[in-house]
Amino acid sequence: MLRSLLCCFAAVLTLPSLAADRQQDRDAAVARGIEFLTRSAATDNGAYSPQAGTGVTSLCVAAILQNQPAALSSPSVQKSLKYLEQHFQQDGGIYVNDSLYRNYETSIAIQALTLANRDHRYDERLKRAEAFLRGIQWDEGEGIESSDPAYGGSGYGKHARPDLSNTTFFMDALRSLGAGEEDPAIQKALKFVSRCQNLESEHNDTPHAAKVGDGGFYYTSAAGGQSQAGQTPDGGLRSYGSMTYAGLKSMIFAGLEKDDQRVKAAMDFISKTYSLKQNPGMGDAGLYYYYHTFAKALDATELKTVTDASGMEHDWRSELAATLVSLQLEDGAWVNRENNRWLEGDRNLVTAYALMALSYCK
Incomplete structure (x- = not known):
């Protein structure tokens, strides 16, 4: 009996030590990732992967500063900020000339x-950028009625229609500027987000709402609807992980409570598909984008654990950190070795996603 008690006591004593070890592993991975980005990943003018516009540079800067605020004074970060300043446009946006990704880059x-x-050096510039983003949101200014499935969304110029990925970046940007849940642009965006959910309700009267009905989210309800995970035989738009976490996060940012049917349905989908081995519904496509949205959404829920379909509780922060630590390359970078779709063969972009995800794993 005494021996059993001593073993249990010893096991309890090791728990803080184990947690500390995991935190040290996370911190070491973050330090190595930041070193990779600041050491030699940027071009001579401070840009990261400039062939993709300003977006990757902004993601890298944000990922570094979210994890290590003191890095703001580093020559590498200052050089990258100078690069972004070179792309301040007259209309208030921040993007490369002739960009088709103005919302994404500016957000x-x-x-x-x-x-x-x-x-406060960027106060005035941020005000102009905010006005630009609000101006290109799909709403009455574009002649769109609130009954239109495109209403409230943001998107890429080349598609001439909004999507959930762009819309969630748009909402993130407004939130970082202090916009609250009651902000009219946030509430308009919520209308679009709700229509991208596989859930028939008073908030979603699109033709796709009831065809799948699993509470997950897909890419866009606009222009007839589209899911990157494909369609069901009857034309339903399949839900997938990254968009479901993006949708959940956006709904929380718009003020929905945990007992709202949309939030409950999204959490049910997440419980049934919980995974860190794949982007549910997409396999290894967009895996690191998935990790980033997974982390930011679950952080917004304030949940410490997620219970999966079998009833097992998951400490998602610990599990995500361990997963990313295990996937880090020797030089400190991350890359999607299995699938380069959506630029995930780009080490700069993927390292930024990984670092941003790790910033929520403290």
Whole structure:
């Protein structure tokens, strides 16, 4: 009996030590990832993967500063900020000339610049960028009625229609600038987000709402609807992980409570598909984008654990950190070795996603 008690006591004593070890592993991975980005990943003018516009540079700067605020004074970060300043446009946006990704580039630049704005040097620029984003949201200004499935969304120029990925970046940007859940643009975006959910309700009267009905989210309800995970035989749009976490996060940012049927349905989908081995519904496609949205959404829920379909509780922060630590390359970078779809063969982009995900695993 005494021996059994001593063993149990010893096991309890090791728990803080185990947690500390895991935290040290996370911190070491973050340090190595930041070193990779600041050491040699940027071009001579401070840009990261400039062939993709300003977006990757903004993501890298934001990822560094979210984890290590003191890095703001580093020559590498300052050089990257100068690069972004070169792409301040007359219309208030922050993007490369002739960009088709103006919402995406500007939204992420806003997140980077707000983290770098400790001396208020970017106050006026951020106001102009905010006005630009609000101006290109799909609403009455574009002649769109609130009954239109495109209403409230944001998107890429080349598709001429909004999508959930762009819309969640748009909402992140406004939130980083202090917009609250009652903000009209946030509430308009919520209308679009709700219509991208596989849930028939008073908030979603699209033709796709009841065809799948699993509470997950897909890419867009606009222009007839589209899911990157494909369609069911009857034309339903399949839900998948990254968009479901993006949708959940967006609904929380718009003020929905945990007992709202939309939030409950999304959490039910997450419980049934919980995974860190794949992007549910997409396999290894967009895996690191998935890790980033997974972390930010679950952080927004304030849940410490997620219970899966079998009833097992998961300490999602610990599990995500361990997963990312195990996937880090020797030089400190991350890359999607299995699937380069959506630029995940780009080490700069994927390292930024991984670092941003790890910033929520403290």
